[in-house]
Amino acid sequence: MNVLNVAEKPSVAKSVSTILSRNQGMRMREGRSRYNKIFEFNYTIRGQPCHMLFTSVTGHLMELEFDERYRKWHACNPADLFRAPVHKSVPEDKKDIKRTLEEEARRCQWLVLWLDCDREGENIAFEVIDVCTAVNPHLTIKRARFSALIEREIHHSVQNLEEPKKSLADAVDARQEIDLRIGASFTRFQTMLMKDAFAIDTATDGRNLVLSYGPCQFPTLGFVVERYWEIQAHEPEEFWSINCAHDSDGRIAKFSWMRGHLFDYTCAVIIYEMCVEELTATVTNVRLQEKLKYPPHPLNTIELEKRASRYFRMSSEHTMKVTGDYHLFVCFQAVSFIKNDL
Known part of the structure; x- marks a missing residue:
């Protein structure tokens, strides 16, 4: 057969x-x-x-x-x-x-x-x-x-x-049809309605002016614009911090101030001068605390693509290809290990 x-x-x-x-x-x-x-x-x-x-x-x-x-x-x-x-x-x-x-x-x-x-x-x-x-x-x-x-x-x-x-x-067919009808109708409607409001010379620009719309595309554009507005509205502010370290037999212990940052330059300078004048510090209290460090949580596809883009400047397509190739590699290594173990 x-x-x-x-x-x-x-x-x-x-x-x-x-x-x-x-x-x-x-x-x-x-x-x-x-x-x-x-x-x-x-x-x-x-x-x-x-x-x-x-x-x-x-x-x-x-x-x-x-x-x-x-x-x-x-x-x-x-x-x-x-x-x-x-x-x-x-x-x-x-x-x-x-x-x-x-x-x-x-x-x-x-x-x-x-x-x-x-x-x-x-x-x-x-x-x-x-x-x-x-x-x-x-x-x-x-x-x-x-x-x-x-x-x-x-x-x-x-x-x-x-x-x-x-x-x-059938569920995918329904979704595809909805996406096609909504995307095509609204793209044509808003492009023809608003094309005169945009000063783009299509003859010299070499592109067709299309104001695209899609059920997934529009919310995504909203996220991008919202983040852009946040960045534009951000006002940078100077701050100062006190950093101390102690070197003993080649081992360095770093001390950080619980308050963290100071936004008042004068106060920061006064505290710094106090530290310089009194170079010997006194340990007044020692508190031991156990901390558990858990393994990172698994990532869904969207979060994986976001982090790969942020840290490695990888496109979504390249990220998914690398992920798929790595998955195949791990699976084959597991099969090979089982065979050798047997």
């Missing part, structure tokens, strides 16, 4: 193929897309010998768009976009991936979907289903659910295949 397996990105396809084939007898060949290879190997699913063909997509295979007659800005009233028909189609840059799926699906009996186990992954799974069943409606469709690229998890997943969940994919 031929089984077509589809992952969400090429690195996952390669990792899962390596685990299932135990890196023995696996053959790689080119697909229509130069980035999405095809891996072939033999495997047994619930006692049934299978010839596995493993390939991948690169995120969403399809995009939602309006019918052709609604794509020109002045073809309709922006309000009409709330009711205009929409459809999903494969964009030009994903056509090669589509052709690969069609060619492989024609000679397979099963389709196993290895997309991420979230709503977006489920939606991409049904995009793959639509492409494959269009050329082979007799495919048996299964869903592999896994949370980590480790050997035990992957083998358990392929031996306990489930049905894909249409309700999760």
Whole structure:
């Protein structure tokens, strides 16, 4: 039995193929897309010998768009976009991936979907289903659910295949349609309404003037503007502090003032002169206090991207790529450690 397996990105396809084939007898060949290879190997699913063909997509295979007659800005009233028909189609840059799926699906009996186990992954799974069943409606469709690229998890997943969940994919379709209708209608409306209020010479500037609007974009812009106003309203103020240190046998003890900062220069100078005049300090009290230092809390995606941007000047895209690569590296190290330990 031929089984077509589809992952969400090429690195996952390669990792899962390596685990299932135990890196023995696996053959790689080119697909229509130069980035999405095809891996072939033999495997047994619930006692049934299978010839596995493993390939991948690169995120969403399809995009939602309006019918052709609604794509020109002045073809309709922006309000009409709330009711205009929409459809999903494969964009030009994903056509090669589509052709690969069609060619492989024609000679397979099963389709196993290895997309991420979230709503977006489920939606991409049904995009793959639509492409494959269009050329082979007799495919048996299964869903592999896994949370980590480790050997035990992957083998358990392929031996306990489930049905894909249409309700999760429908939820993403609804969100995409809302985003498209709101974003397109309001972007066109406010751009055409307010374009004369902005002194941008599009002939010399070389750009089209678009006042973009989006359900996620607008609140994000609000955060940026709010932070900008805070920075602009900040008034710097000078302050002074008293810092003391004692050197004994090469060991330095630093003492800090409980009050911290002084905003009065005269007071700071008076206290400093008192310290200089009386160089010998007297320890009047010693208090020992135990402090617990807890490990840092895990970061969600947004906080991770914020900190990577702040401390390392990394873009969100680069941050997620590094995170994904590191996750794969750690998982493979864990698998290697378990094998060596056994």
